[in-house]
Amino acid sequence: MVVMAKKDVADMSVEQKLKNLYQLQTMLSEIDRIKILRGELPLEVQDLEDEIAGLTLRMGKYNEDVTSAKADIAARKAKINEAQVAIDRYKMQLETVENSRQFDMLSKEIEFQSLEIELQNKKIGESQRTADARKADIENAKRMLEERRADLDMKKSELDDITTETKAEEEKLREKAKNLEQSIEPRLLAAFKRIRRNSRNGLGIVYVQRDACGGCFNKIPPQRQLDIRMRKKIIVCEYCGRIMIDPELAGVKIDKPVEEKPKRRTRRITKKDAE
Numbered sequence: 001m002v003v004m005a006k007k008d009v010a011d012m013s014v015e016q017k018l019k020n021l022y023q024l025q026t027m028l029s030e031i032d033r034i035k036i037l038r039g040e041l042p043l044e045v046q047d048l049e050d051e052i053a054g055l056t057l058r059m060g061k062y063n064e065d066v067t068s069a070k071a072d073i074a075a076r077k078a079k080i081n082e083a084q085v086a087i088d089r090y091k092m093q094l095e096t097v098e099n100s101r102q103f104d105m106l107s108k109e110i111e112f113q114s115l116e117i118e119l120q121n122k123k124i125g126e127s128q129r130t131a132d133a134r135k136a137d138i139e140n141a142k143r144m145l146e147e148r149r150a151d152l153d154m155k156k157s158e159l160d161d162i163t164t165e166t167k168a169e170e171e172k173l174r175e176k177a178k179n180l181e182q183s184i185e186p187r188l189l190a191a192f193k194r195i196r197r198n199s200r201n202g203l204g205i206v207y208v209q210r211d212a213c214g215g216c217f218n219k220i221p222p223q224r225q226l227d228i229r230m231r232k233k234i235i236v237c238e239y240c241g242r243i244m245i246d247p248e249l250a251g252v253k254i255d256k257p258v259e260e261k262p263k264r265r266t267r268r269i270t271k272k273d274a275e
Contacts (some may be wrong), residue, residue, distance in 0.1 A: 014232055020235070021192055021205050021243065025203065025204060031177070034170050037162060045155050057075075059139055059145070062134045062138045063072060069131035070131060073124050076127070077120075079120050080121065146248070191243075194202040198241070206243075208247060215237060216239050218237065229248075
């Protein structure tokens with residue numbers, strides 16, 4: 001498509017500017033319709049991907065905890081073996097003691113090493129419980145991960161089907177909209193896009209319906225309606241700020257209300273009239 005010169009765009013009549021804007025609105029509304037057709041699927045896919053990433057990270061942390069607990073258990077078992085070896089050695093030395101002082105010293109060492117074994121066994125129990133709890137957490141995370149991956153595959157399949165059906169149409173509309181934007185004055189286009197962003201339904205230009213704004217449905221004074229039909233200047237709704245266009249220029253047929261003819265009143269014939 002040939003790009004219009006800036007001078008040509010600036011010299012364009014208000015009527016043509018409004019017509020181009022409304023055509024652009026129609027294309028953008030159709031693109032919005034396609035997005036609505038996809039619904040919340042893209043967000044749902046992203047949420048599931050984030051949840052899967054979180055579960056995977058959590059499982060990694062659980063595995064680290066299990067590995068750490070196992071290493072702690074192994075280290076404490078080694079300490080128990082060392083303490084047991086010391087106890088056996090001290091017991092053998094007890095058989096050859098020569099005085100009560102040596103006996104008391106060896107007895108205390110045996111008692112100390114026995115307490116060390118008791119302490120290490122207690123710590124081993126704590127580490128084992130931690131490892132068991134984390135293993136249970138891993139199994140739960142695995143189950144959740146399988147469920148979320150199945151959900152993700154299903155949502156991605158749905159999204160791919162919809163995207164495949166609408167991709168060509170959306171790309172075609174975007175290309176047409178891009179080309180049409182080049183025929184609209186930059187300041188007017190910027191204002192139109194700003195209005196679209198601020199409106200809930202994405203409408204930046206609307207036609208008059210039943211003497212009211214087609215965006216916010218507030219009544220439009222007769223003189224202002226006349227100005228809109230004259231197509232001599234850009235007019236916006238004083239309530240919602242949307243640009244307004246004559247329905248005829250927008251190519252919209254408005255059914256005019258049919259005026260009911262007054263019913264003829266039939267005069268009852270009295271006895272006096274009959275005479």
